[in-house]
Amino acid sequence: MGIILQKYGGTSVKNVERIKHVANRVKHTVEEGSQVVVVVSAMGDTTDELVSLMHEITQKPSQREMDMMLTTGEQVSMSLLSAALQELHVPSISLTGWQAGIETEEAFGNAKILNINPDRILQSLTEGKVVIIAGFQGVTEAEEIATLGRGGSDTSAVAIAAAVNADHCEINTDVEGVYSTDPRIVSKARKLATISHDEMLEMATLGASVLHPRAVELAKVHGVKILVRSSFSDAEGTYIKEGNDMEQEKVVSGVAYDRNVSKVEVLKMPNKIGIISKLFNYLAVEKINVDMIVLSEHGTDTFNVAFSVSLEDADRTIKTLKQHEDELQFKDAFSEKGVAKVSIIGSGMSIHPGVAAKMFTVLSNDEIRIKMITTSEIKVSCIVPENNGVTAVQKLHSAFGLDTDEKAIVQA
Numbered sequence: 001m002g003i004i005l006q007k008y009g010g011t012s013v014k015n016v017e018r019i020k021h022v023a024n025r026v027k028h029t030v031e032e033g034s035q036v037v038v039v040v041s042a043m044g045d046t047t048d049e050l051v052s053l054m055h056e057i058t059q060k061p062s063q064r065e066m067d068m069m070l071t072t073g074e075q076v077s078m079s080l081l082s083a084a085l086q087e088l089h090v091p092s093i094s095l096t097g098w099q100a101g102i103e104t105e106e107a108f109g110n111a112k113i114l115n116i117n118p119d120r121i122l123q124s125l126t127e128g129k130v131v132i133i134a135g136f137q138g139v140t141e142a143e144e145i146a147t148l149g150r151g152g153s154d155t156s157a158v159a160i161a162a163a164v165n166a167d168h169c170e171i172n173t174d175v176e177g178v179y180s181t182d183p184r185i186v187s188k189a190r191k192l193a194t195i196s197h198d199e200m201l202e203m204a205t206l207g208a209s210v211l212h213p214r215a216v217e218l219a220k221v222h223g224v225k226i227l228v229r230s231s232f233s234d235a236e237g238t239y240i241k242e243g244n245d246m247e248q249e250k251v252v253s254g255v256a257y258d259r260n261v262s263k264v265e266v267l268k269m270p271n272k273i274g275i276i277s278k279l280f281n282y283l284a285v286e287k288i289n290v291d292m293i294v295l296s297e298h299g300t301d302t303f304n305v306a307f308s309v310s311l312e313d314a315d316r317t318i319k320t321l322k323q324h325e326d327e328l329q330f331k332d333a334f335s336e337k338g339v340a341k342v343s344i345i346g347s348g349m350s351i352h353p354g355v356a357a358k359m360f361t362v363l364s365n366d367e368i369r370i371k372m373i374t375t376s377e378i379k380v381s382c383i384v385p386e387n388n389g390v391t392a393v394q395k396l397h398s399a400f401g402l403d404t405d406e407k408a409i410v411q412a
């Protein structure tokens with residue numbers, strides 16, 4: 001008998017009615033002949049509410065006490081779900097992260113999972129029980145309780161799926177799957193049947209918020225097949241897995257849109273070895289995440305560097321650069337807001353030439369200015385003016401054949 005892992009997020013367990021609904025879904029899966037391990041998030045906005053509650057006591061809470069409090073959110077939903085299953089005569093047991101053998105590093109608020117000892121989970125499954133585990137939490141070697149960072153129950157789910165060798169890991173959420181682009185922007189967005197881990201990782205990192213990027217990364221490393229589906233309907237979801245199906249033959253699988261970007265320009269720095277590393281090290285010390293970087297030599301003596309950071313880091317970036325102006329010796333440094341990042345993603349592009357060229361043509365046909373470009377094997381991103389962003393996404397979505405359902409290869 002195979003093991004299926006089902007994760008239910010906050011909206012799926014937001015009230016008693018939803019919890020009873022989830023219990024019925026779990027029961028159904030059991031009746032179909034699988035052993036079921038469930039990972040739950042806290043009910044609805046519980047985690048946010050708990051954070052606010054702590055802030056009513058202090059603006060600088062100790063991370064340890066914060067984690068002690070936050071982990072209660074998941075414990076409420078796991079015990080209610082277990083009780084709901086027992087009401088339906090389905091044997092079940094709820095386990096905290098530490099009871100379930102989830103060991104984390106000692107980093108309150110953002111701990112990584114170091115190891116999972118699945119003995120107790122497997123024992124309970126053997127006893128014929130559904131095992132319900134609190135997501136987002138684990139225990140350190142010193143027996144301290146730690147959380148995995150916001151949105152961390154996706155990561156719990158994938159890690160536990162790997163540890164118990166589940167057939168697949170279902171992420172039950174409030175959307176029906178992974179879409180070719182944001183359906184709120186493009187009405188023709190389609191739900192994808194399958195997508196590879198790498199593509200999903202790009203999509204998640206570029207702002208598609210269905211899955212936490214860390215969970216996707218973990219799934220890739222451990223070869224965990226994920227099924228993203230809605231707990232509110234029976235619609236088929238999206239599989240995230242390795243290997244290309246026929247349907248994956250489109251060169252581009254998705255178009256991502258991210259408005260949380262700002263472009264920074266540093267002009268005329270002296271062309272000296274080591275100066276670039278200094279610049280980016282100062283930003284690293286400030287924990288400023290840099291995304292795209294473009295460097296251009298300006299004659300032989302100077303160069304310009306442009307890069308992108310998130311919108312909220314833009315002012316801090318300029319401040320940091322100006323603090324080190326004497327050493328970095330640039331002529332000017334400024335940030336540009338009002339831009340957006342549009343990306344096309346697809347495993348197919350690594351073997352089909354001309355994809356980037358086609359993207360630029362589509363954008364120029366609409367008179368959309370490209371301000372910065374980066375590429376990876378399976379992605380091309382362009383920074384464009386924010387007021388052209390939505391048009392850019394729509395045009396690229398049609399140009400790469402994503403508006404329609406046909407499975408033909410769309411040549412670049």
Ligand code: ASP
Nearest residue numbers: 041047136150151152153
């Ligand atoms: N409850 C936690 C949060 O809101 C973990 C999760 O939902 O994934 O961040």
Ligand code: MG
Nearest residue numbers: 009010041151
């Ligand atoms: Mg969540």
